[in-house]
Amino acid sequence: MGKRVGLEVTVAVAEAVALCRIDMAGVYPITPQSHIAEHLSSLVADGTLEAEFVTVESEHSAMSAVIGASATGARAYTATASQGLLLMNELLPIASAMRLPICMAIANRAVSGPLNILNDHSDIMPQRDTGWISLFVENSQEAVDLSIQAFKIAEHKDVMLPVNVNIDGFQLTHMVEPVELPTQEEVDEFLPPLTPHATLHPAKPVTMGAFSMSDYFTEIMKAKDEVIKNSKKIVLEVWDEWGKKFGRHYKPVESYRADDADILMLTMGSMGETAKIAIDELRQKGVKAGLLKLRLWRPFPFEEIREALKNAKTLIVTDRAVSFGGPGGPVFSEIKSALFAGKHHPAIYNYIIGLGGRDVAVRDFVGMFEKILSDKDQKAKDTYEFWGVRE
Amino acid sequence: MNIVENFDLFAPRLINKQELFSSGHRACSGCAEVLAVRLMCKALGENTVIASATGCMEIVSSMFPTTAWRVPWIHVAFENAAAVASGVEAGLKALQKKGKIDGRYIKVVGMAGDGGTMDIGFQALSGAMERGHDMIYVCFDNEAYMNTGIQRSSGTPMGASTTTAPAGKVSIGQKTWKKNMPEIMVAHEIPYVATVCTSYPLDFIRKLEKARNIKGPSYIHCFSVCPTGWRSPSHTAISMGRLAVETGVFPLYEVENGHYRMSPDMPKKPRPIRDYFKSQGRFRHLTDADIDMIQNRVNKEFQKLVEKTKYLKTGNE
Amino acid sequence: MALKSWKELPIGCVVSEPGSASEYHTGSWRSQRPIWDNAKCIKCGICYVFCPEGCVQQTEDGFFQANMDYCKGCGICAHECWPRAIKMVEEG
Numbered sequence: 001m002g003k004r005v006g007l008e009v010t011v012a013v014a015e016a017v018a019l020c021r022i023d024m025a026g027v028y029p030i031t032p033q034s035h036i037a038e039h040l041s042s043l044v045a046d047g048t049l050e051a052e053f054v055t056v057e058s059e060h061s062a063m064s065a066v067i068g069a070s071a072t073g074a075r076a077y078t079a080t081a082s083q084g085l086l087l088m089n090e091l092l093p094i095a096s097a098m099r100l101p102i103c104m105a106i107a108n109r110a111v112s113g114p115l116n117i118l119n120d121h122s123d124i125m126p127q128r129d130t131g132w133i134s135l136f137v138e139n140s141q142e143a144v145d146l147s148i149q150a151f152k153i154a155e156h157k158d159v160m161l162p163v164n165v166n167i168d169g170f171q172l173t174h175m176v177e178p179v180e181l182p183t184q185e186e187v188d189e190f191l192p193p194l195t196p197h198a199t200l201h202p203a204k205p206v207t208m209g210a211f212s213m214s215d216y217f218t219e220i221m222k223a224k225d226e227v228i229k230n231s232k233k234i235v236l237e238v239w240d241e242w243g244k245k246f247g248r249h250y251k252p253v254e255s256y257r258a259d260d261a262d263i264l265m266l267t268m269g270s271m272g273e274t275a276k277i278a279i280d281e282l283r284q285k286g287v288k289a290g291l292l293k294l295r296l297w298r299p300f301p302f303e304e305i306r307e308a309l310k311n312a313k314t315l316i317v318t319d320r321a322v323s324f325g326g327p328g329g330p331v332f333s334e335i336k337s338a339l340f341a342g343k344h345h346p347a348i349y350n351y352i353i354g355l356g357g358r359d360v361a362v363r364d365f366v367g368m369f370e371k372i373l374s375d376k377d378q379k380a381k382d383t384y385e386f387w388g389v390r391e
Numbered sequence: 392m393n394i395v396e397n398f399d400l401f402a403p404r405l406i407n408k409q410e411l412f413s414s415g416h417r418a419c420s421g422c423a424e425v426l427a428v429r430l431m432c433k434a435l436g437e438n439t440v441i442a443s444a445t446g447c448m449e450i451v452s453s454m455f456p457t458t459a460w461r462v463p464w465i466h467v468a469f470e471n472a473a474a475v476a477s478g479v480e481a482g483l484k485a486l487q488k489k490g491k492i493d494g495r496y497i498k499v500v501g502m503a504g505d506g507g508t509m510d511i512g513f514q515a516l517s518g519a520m521e522r523g524h525d526m527i528y529v530c531f532d533n534e535a536y537m538n539t540g541i542q543r544s545s546g547t548p549m550g551a552s553t554t555t556a557p558a559g560k561v562s563i564g565q566k567t568w569k570k571n572m573p574e575i576m577v578a579h580e581i582p583y584v585a586t587v588c589t590s591y592p593l594d595f596i597r598k599l600e601k602a603r604n605i606k607g608p609s610y611i612h613c614f615s616v617c618p619t620g621w622r623s624p625s626h627t628a629i630s631m632g633r634l635a636v637e638t639g640v641f642p643l644y645e646v647e648n649g650h651y652r653m654s655p656d657m658p659k660k661p662r663p664i665r666d667y668f669k670s671q672g673r674f675r676h677l678t679d680a681d682i683d684m685i686q687n688r689v690n691k692e693f694q695k696l697v698e699k700t701k702y703l704k705t706g707n708e
Numbered sequence: 709m710a711l712k713s714w715k716e717l718p719i720g721c722v723v724s725e726p727g728s729a730s731e732y733h734t735g736s737w738r739s740q741r742p743i744w745d746n747a748k749c750i751k752c753g754i755c756y757v758f759c760p761e762g763c764v765q766q767t768e769d770g771f772f773q774a775n776m777d778y779c780k781g782c783g784i785c786a787h788e789c790w791p792r793a794i795k796m797v798e799e800g
Contacts, residue, residue, distance in 0.1 A: 023485035026478060050489065052481035057518030061474035064467060064515065068442060068478025071465050073492070074485050076478070094467055099720035160719060193491075198722040200463040200479055201492060202438045207458035207723035209466035211450045219714035220455075220721055226714070406753075410762045413727035414778035415734060418760060421782030426760040452729065455721055456712070459729035592757050626783030626796075629758050 002182040009140045009172055010035035012179045013079075013105055016147040018049040019187040023074035026054040026065035030084040031117045032169035033107040037079060059084035063091040070100040071208055073199035075151065078102070081169055082109035085123045089130070095162045096131030097224060098208055099197060101154035102162040104132075105147065108269065108320075109169040110356040118357020119169040121268065121320035124297075125330045131224055133163040133231055134297040138272045140177035143167050145248055148187060149238050155194050156234045161227065166297075168270040170357065182246065190245060232299045252301035253308045254293040257283060261290025263314040263369060264346075268294045268331060271318065271353070271360060278365030289369055294331065305338045312346045316368055318353050319384070328384040349375075350384035364388065406596065407433040409461075416459040417451040421625025423632060424448060424531045424615035427589045428502075431529060431613075434599035437462060438495055440479055444472035444503030444512055447538040448531060469503075470511040473519035473528055476501030480524045498527060498603050504615075505532040505546030509570050520579040520608045527602045527609050530572060533617035541620045545570040548640070549685055551673040553620075558676040568688065576610040577646050583609035585645035589616075590632030591656050594643060601645075614641045622672025634667040639693035644700065651699040664689055730778075734761065738781035740796045746771045748793035755785035755794060 007015070014036050017025075025044075027037035043049040052069070056062045059080050066076040080088060085106055095102055110116040111123050124134065133153060137143045143165070150163040167173055182190075198206050212220060232252070243249035256276050258264055267275050272293040282289035292308050294301075309315060319329020327333045332350035339345055349372050354360045368387060372380065411432035418425035428448055432439070440463040443449050449466045452459040467475045480499040486492045501519065503512050508530035516528060535553045536542040543556040543565055552564035576584045583605050585598040595613075602609040614635055616628040623631060635641040639661030643654035664686050668674040677685075718724065742755075755772050756764045763778035764785060774785070786794040 023489065023491075024478070024481050026481070050485075052485045054477060054481050054522070056474060056477070057514060057521075060471060061477075061515050061518055064471035064474035065478030065481065067467055068465065068475040068480075069482030069485070070478075072440075072479055072482030072486060074482035076482065090468055091471070097720065098467075098722075197719040198724065199492075200440045200465055201483075202440070202463060202495070202497060203493070204724070205437075205461055205463045205726045207453055207460050207464045207726075208720065210453040210455035210458060210721060210723050211466070212455040212721070215711055216455055216717075216721075219712065219717060222714040223717050406757060410727075412762065413730045414761050414763045414775065415729035415732040416761075417729075417732070417734065420737060420760075420780035421784055422760050426758065429760070429762050430757075453723070454729065454732070456718075456723055457728040457731055458723040458725070459727065461726040589758075624783075626787040628760075628782075629784055629788050 002180050002186065004178055004180045006176055006178050008035060008174060008176050009143050009167065010107070010174070011039045012140055012144050012181065013147050013167065014039035014043065015181055016144040017077055018043045019182065019184055020075065020148055020151050020191055022049070022051050022077045024052045024054065024066065024069040024076045026056050026062045026069065026076070026078050028056050028059045028062045028080070028084060030059070030081050032109060032173045033079045033081045033084070033105065035173070036105055036107070059087040060091065063088040063095065066102050067091060067095050067098070067100055070102050071098065071200050073194065073196040075194050076102050077104070079105035079107065081107040082111055082123045085127065086111060089127060092127055092130035092132060094209070097220070099160040100162060101151070101160055101194065103150040103154055104162065104164045106164050106166045107169040107173045108166050116356040119171045120355045120357070122322070124164070124166050125321040128298065128330065131161065131228055132298065133161055133228065133235070134166065135163065136166045136269045136295055136297060137172070138270055138293060139172070140175060140179045141248065143172065144179055144181060145242065145246070145250070148182070148191065149242055152191050152238045153231070153235055157195070159227070159231045159234050160197050161231060166269060172270040186245070190241070228299050232296070232301065235296060250295065251304070252296035253304040254295055255308055256291040258290030258292060258308065260288060261312060262288040263316070263373065264290045264292055264309065264312045265316040265318065265365065265369070266292045266294060266331070266335065267318050268297070268320065274360065274362055275365050277362045278369070281362065281366055282369055287369060287373065300334055300338070302338045305335060306342045309339065309346060310344055314347045314349070314372060316349045316351060316372060318351050320354050322352055322355070332384060347378050347381045349380055351387040352384060353387045358388065407436060409433065409437065411437060411461040412452070413459045413461060417454065418447065419619045421618045421628050423589050423628035424533055424617060425451065427531055427613050427615050430589060430592055430595055431599055432462060434596040435498055435500065435603055439498050439500055440483070441500045441502060442467070442472050442476040442479055444507035445469035446504040446507055448502065450538065469507055471515050472501040472503045472507060472512060473516040476526050476528070477519040477522060477524045480526050499525070501526060501528040503530060504537070505530060505534060506536045506544040509545045509572050517579065520576065520581050520610065523607055525606055525608070527611060529611045529613055531613050531615045533615045533620060535620050537617050537620040546572070549688070550677050550681055552676060553673070563677060563681050573610070573612045577649070580649070581608045581610060583645070583647055586612045586614065586641065586643050588614040588632045588636055588641060588643060590629045590636065591643060591654070594654050594656055598645060623670055627670060631667070631671070638662045638664045638667045639689055640664055640667055642693060642696055644696060649703060651703045653697070653700045661693055733777045734780050735777045738779055738799055740781040740783065740798050741776065741779060742774055742783070742785050742794045743797055744772060745793045748791045750791050752790060754788050754790060758784050758788050760784065
């Protein structure tokens with residue numbers, strides 16, 4: 001059993017990544033990610049972590065360099081946020097197409113413009129279709145656990161895909177919380193050395209990133225889609241193993257007081273903690289409210305979502321990003337897609353919340369429930385609203 | 392013709408017989424750039440890993456599910472060959488330190504065209520050179536975006552007609568001077584910078600071998616004649632490269648630890664640039680006055696280089 | 709070559725057969741071919757060195773010939789041949 005210590009979440013994440021014995025990190029500073037890079041660099045400087053730490057000149061080069069390193073068979077890591085993630089965007093589908101098990105932390109932050117350094121999910125949402133496995137964490141312990149699990153998932157022989165771990169910027173990254181770090185022995189036992197599917201080495205020359213015309217492109221896309229869909233099975237296996245080993249259990253869709261709930265709310269990331277308090281308050285008032293927390297964003301857990309919603313009459317989906325001119329927030333449209341194919345169709349409402357660091361308090365969550373409960377003729381159904389926006 | 396005399400002595404006996412870049416590649420007929428790639432592989436040998444930018448050399452060599460490469464090779468995107476190469480170097484270094492792979496000396500190479508080097512890949516290259524990775528970066532400069540259809544780049548020479556800087560009634564085509572990329576690399580104070588051209592294969596191979604043996608970053612700027620883009624016949628690629636060198640348009644030199652040295656193949660007195668311009672369609676529209684204007688600049692630049700070779704004999708080693 | 713199905717693709721589309729581009733014969737692009745006159749050849753190897761296809765090979769007797777599977781007929785070898793031992797002839 002590892003020690004329980006009070007650490008800033010970024011520092012805890014860097015410690016967890018070091019326990020994974022990465023060979024290489026390529027990072028570029030950006031708020032609110034930078035503390036991960038700083039702490040990793042200090043672990044390398046101290047000799048605690050034996051790795052090449054490459055201080056690249058942009059996030060584009062950060063992702064390029066970790067792709068290069070990963071292609072040699074090195075365990076490679078990076079971290080970014082916001083504009084940095086958008087600058088990497090071009091390379092994300094290439095990393096997944098090459099099936100490189102790169103792991104990346106994203107300290108989620110609003111995307112410009114205007115410039116805003118605070119938290120929402122507008123950086124990760126446009127990366128939805130890049131072929132990465134995408135995980136969300138709610139608190140510091142989850143940030144540590146998922147940072148380690150990410151490598152195990154990514155490097156599984158049936159996966160070999162890059163993984164990003166989303167940690168809400170500032171609201172979570174800069175919290176100091178007690179966290180249990182596993183021991184080196186525990187991590188070594190959980191995470192075996194990487195066995196790459198191919199490597200850049202003269203002993204066996206290979207070509208990576210070959211050019212494809214229309215004769216193969218469709219087949220290549222189909223193969224990639226299948227592997228990411230099938231990766232859910234491995235994600236579940238890894239979480240099962242982690243639960244048995246460390247006693248902390250993870251699911252694609254977590255629930256809180258949801259079993260007998262008539263009205264459910266769905267959150268992603270750190271806002272789940274606040275929403276839980278709101279659920280308790282509502283329950284005290286006699287409202288049969290419950291909470292779902294979406295942890296696995298890609299591959300999307302369609303079955304788990306349908307199962308979690310099978311008895312719900314009403315669902316409130318919260319989104320931390322806007323799909324301008326679209327059908328609602330990105331999470332909202334995914335949930336609706338999931339339910340369309342099923343038999344049970346609860347009333348669904350969508351609130352865009354917490355943009356650019358806007359605080360969402362317990363009373364806000366309670367307010368969302370109360371507003372919808374009073375909407376007897378379901379006028380606001382199937383549309384979306386910016387919660388708390390000044391008219 | 393001292394080249395031929397040299398050949399009598401050296402070629403092909405002293406040139407690595409191994410073809411590490413196979414036939415069946417889809418480069419245009421008479422492409423001097425693909426010849427440069429072939430010779431580069433010969434010079435560097437099999438213990439090489441190449442990171443290539445998007446461009447002609449990438450698409451002609453890697454038509455999935457086949458490859459022309461017999462050395463490990465990776466392509467990721469257009470603007471990041473230097474960054475990918477730096478990651479490859481870091482990855483190999485880490486794995487060797489930890490004993491996870493064998494300890495043979497592997498040279499990592501980043502390669503791109505003039506656009507991928509001087510325009511869109513400029514930042515990644517500057518970063519990789521500044522960080523001091525043990526790698527060679529080779530710019531295959533054919534003086535325009537040939538792969539996308541002969542658009543101008545910052546490597547296109549003054550007066551050349553391209554599809555985005557065409558010659559017209561009020562334009563001579565390219566209105567800017569070619570970016571002096573080797574000098575920018577010299578300013579990075581890296582151990583080795585050299586210019587090469589396939590028309591001088593022994594000089595080419597010697598410089599690449601030297602770069603291979605240098606620990607740290609080196610930059611090779613390869614003048615790569617493109618008959619398709621320059622609108623000249625396919626058999627002229629070698630003679631055209633020779634004319635570029637002999638006219639001083641593309642001087643062959645090397646800078647080792649800041650110390651400039653002109654290559655022995657360089658003439659003391661360059662030929663007029665007209666000799667080089669006349670058989671290329673891209674320069675055909677130029678007037679005598681235009682050519683004189685360009686000639687003046689070539690003279691001045693060449694003189695500057697001659698002076699550097701005279702006065703910058705002591706380097707910063 | 710039969711096209712593979714999506715299930716048969718290598719992981720990450722890695723090409724693990726070095727030099728397999730040689731399956732593709734670029735000789736069909738050619739409109740003229742080089743002919744060597746060994747009586748004039750001085751065996752300098754310039755044709756071998758300057759061939760962009762890497763398809764000129766030295767035979768056991770020291771003379772050179774091009775592999776017509778790949779020769780694109782660019783004419784560099786003929787143009788650069790010092791003793792003029794190579795001439796280009798139209799493909800019939």
